[in-house]
Amino acid sequence: RKAEALAIKFIAQLLKERGWGVERVKKHQEWSGKYCPHRVLDEGRWNEVKAAIAAELKSLGGKSTTSTNPTSSSPSPSSAANGSLKSKVDSLRFYSKPSWEDKDVVGTVNKGIGFPTVVEKVKVGTAYQYKVKNSKGATYYITASDKYVDVTGSIKTSSSAPKTASTSSNSSSIKSVGKIKIVGVSSAAIVMDKPDRNSSKNIGTVKLGSTVSISGSVKGKNNSKGYWEVIYNGKRGYISGQFGSKI
Known part of the structure; x- marks a missing residue:
């Protein structure tokens, strides 16, 4: 993992130069939806990598967190709005549209x-x-x-909130054909919304050693080992073939 070690040092140096904390480091997936960095995500090591960046930043004498006012004096593109928001918890999900569906999750924010x-x-x-x-x-x-967010400022409530179509599926319509045990990862396997780890979205994780029901397997794209089609929270999801062993 020489390339990963070099990337950690490079990112820490950039953070130090800009006076930023490690919370500024985001997955490519959070911005574009691309499954990247795919090896780190496959192995469930994103938090481990961020911890390594934080340790490297500390060794360089950088800040562990960004100051309370990290933005410049120039206004943001939406400066006319009246409020701001901070999370009260770690790993709070946010969505691409008004929805509670896993498939619409874009990323997460941590406490503060x-x-x-x-x-x-x-x-x-x-x-x-x-x-x-x-x-x-x-x-x-x-x-x-x-319970989860702290908001400052005066916020209006929309009287005509956009509606989203119901896309929830009935778990009874997905037939289980067996189970797999999660293997070959550091802590957890990523569950994707489609069998293509280069363009899928992360809809959850299954811990190392845990079992999960499957409805089949598919070839998919961008993985020579194919994908297990799993039943995750009553819906179809996909786990890279190399991280599941049928039991």
């Missing part, structure tokens, strides 16, 4: 991190989400529960 702009509060199903924007003006949606 969030979005500089809250546009409005919208009703999604029986609960609420905030429509938010990041520093580049990209729009996302995140839970509005005060």
Whole structure:
């Protein structure tokens, strides 16, 4: 893993030069949806890699976290909005559209991190989400529960929240043909929304040694070992073939 070690040193040096903390480091997947860095994700080592970057940054005398005002004095593309948001917990999911579906998850934010702009509060199903924007003006949606987020400013509630079509599937329509045991990973195997690790989205993980029901296997794309078609939270998902052993 020489290339990985060099990348960790390079990223830590960039963070130090800019006065940023390790929370600024994001997966390519969070921005484009591309399954990248695929080896780290396959092996469930993303948090391990971030910890290594944090340790390297500390050894260089850099900051472990970004200052409370990391943005420049120039206004963001959505500076006209009235609020900002921070997560109260680690790994809080945010979505590409007003939805609670796993397939619409774009990424996660950790405690103390969030979005500089809250546009409005919208009703999604029986609960609420905030429509938010990041520093580049990209729009996302995140839970509005005060149990999970802390919001400052005056936020309007939309009276005409966009509606999403129901895409939930009935687990009884997916027939199990057996189970696999998760093997060959450091901590967990990634569950993808389609059998193509270069263009899929991460919809969850299954821990090393755990078992999961399967509905079959498919060749898919970009993996010579193919993929297990698994039943994850009552829905179809896909795990790289090399990380499951049929039992």
